[in-house]
Amino acid sequence: MTKQQSVWVSRPLFPEVLASLAQYVDVRVETKEAKRTQAQLRAKLADVDGAIVGLSDRVDASVVAGNRRLRAIANLGVGYNNLDLAALTAAGILATNTPDVLTQTVADYAWALLLAAARRVNSAERWLRAGRWRGGMRFDDWLGLDVHGKTLGILGMGRIGQAVARRASGFDMSVIYHNRSRLPEAAEREYRAVWVDKAELLQQADHLVLVLPYTAQSHHAIGAAELAQMKRSAVLVNIARGGIVDDVALAAALREGRLAAAGLDVFEGEPAVNPALRELENAVLSPHIASASADTRRAMAQLAADNLLAALGHGPRAGHPPS
Ligand code: DGY
Numbered sequence: 001m002t003k004q005q006s007v008w009v010s011r012p013l014f015p016e017v018l019a020s021l022a023q024y025v026d027v028r029v030e031t032k033e034a035k036r037t038q039a040q041l042r043a044k045l046a047d048v049d050g051a052i053v054g055l056s057d058r059v060d061a062s063v064v065a066g067n068r069r070l071r072a073i074a075n076l077g078v079g080y081n082n083l084d085l086a087a088l089t090a091a092g093i094l095a096t097n098t099p100d101v102l103t104q105t106v107a108d109y110a111w112a113l114l115l116a117a118a119r120r121v122n123s124a125e126r127w128l129r130a131g132r133w134r135g136g137m138r139f140d141d142w143l144g145l146d147v148h149g150k151t152l153g154i155l156g157m158g159r160i161g162q163a164v165a166r167r168a169s170g171f172d173m174s175v176i177y178h179n180r181s182r183l184p185e186a187a188e189r190e191y192r193a194v195w196v197d198k199a200e201l202l203q204q205a206d207h208l209v210l211v212l213p214y215t216a217q218s219h220h221a222i223g224a225a226e227l228a229q230m231k232r233s234a235v236l237v238n239i240a241r242g243g244i245v246d247d248v249a250l251a252a253a254l255r256e257g258r259l260a261a262a263g264l265d266v267f268e269g270e271p272a273v274n275p276a277l278r279e280l281e282n283a284v285l286s287p288h289i290a291s292a293s294a295d296t297r298r299a300m301a302q303l304a305a306d307n308l309l310a311a312l313g314h315g316p317r318a319g320h321p322p323s
Pocket of ligand 1: 078291
């Protein structure tokens with residue numbers, strides 16, 4: 001049977017997810033992930049009803065201008081700063097994202113980065129692999145920073161921030177957080193989390209995790225001035241978006257010992273990574289993999305597909321508008 005609607009999928013996805021789409025619509029899938037220009041995206045979207053895109057696909061006004069067919073864009077991610085929502089709304093195109101399904105996996109990864117950076121795991125492993133471990137265990141070598149019993153700071157206290165906070169009790173940590181709006185009292189009690197203003201968060205946190213969305217307001221929320229307020233012994237973890245941290249200022253602070261260490265999953269201008277960061281032994285770097293467990297990536301892909309189908313009038317589930 002010929003299907004009346006077509007969708008474009010900007011990267012390879014799990015076969016079962018593609019099959020679920022193909023029950024209802026004609027599916028065009030790219031065989032490899034690529035960073036596409038606005039003109040290339042515009043051409044890909046010219047004759048489809050919907051699309052599944054990822055964070056490297058910047059869908060803005062120039063991409064959808066004059067497109068009378070496109071009705072829905074499903075983003076593979078909870079963050080959607082790659083979509084120009086105003087332009088999509090003006091063009092009558094529904095946008096969806098993938099909240100909830102990745103919350104716990106991303107929160108786990110924040111802890112992986114915090115622990116790895118504080119305890120120098122990656123650096124020690126590189127040293128060992130280079131065959132430099134001679135003699136026994138040196139008592140005064142590879143000294144890292146404790147995580148348990150310290151004060152964890154969280155900037156941004158949405159779903160993922162709260163999941164990070166929940167895990168802190170297992171490490172006997174005190175939690176302080178800053179967010180535009182305070183959590184209800186019951187949630188603060190549950191996470192043993194105390195709201196503080198941003199300056200206090202920066203000054204008091206032994207370790208700071210960034211979990212806020214990237215917007216014009218959060219651009220460089222952590223820059224030279226903010227880093228200067230943090231403890232020299234602090235670890236900074238960014239699992240949110242690259243542009244939230246000024247990478248140049250961060251590299252300088254790490255190099256000059258004004259900040260002990262950083263765990264970074266996201267970068268300004270990724271996949272490019274500031275060479276100054278790449279050279280630092282006290283920076284643990286990973287290629288935007290916080291949500292990359294097999295189960296979670298499959299769940300994200302399926303939710304994006306379900307959202308798209310719902311937006312195009314198929315399937316039982318309602319689309320998730322970005323929240
Ligand atoms: C998201 O969902 O926004 C994550 O950054 C993807 O891993």
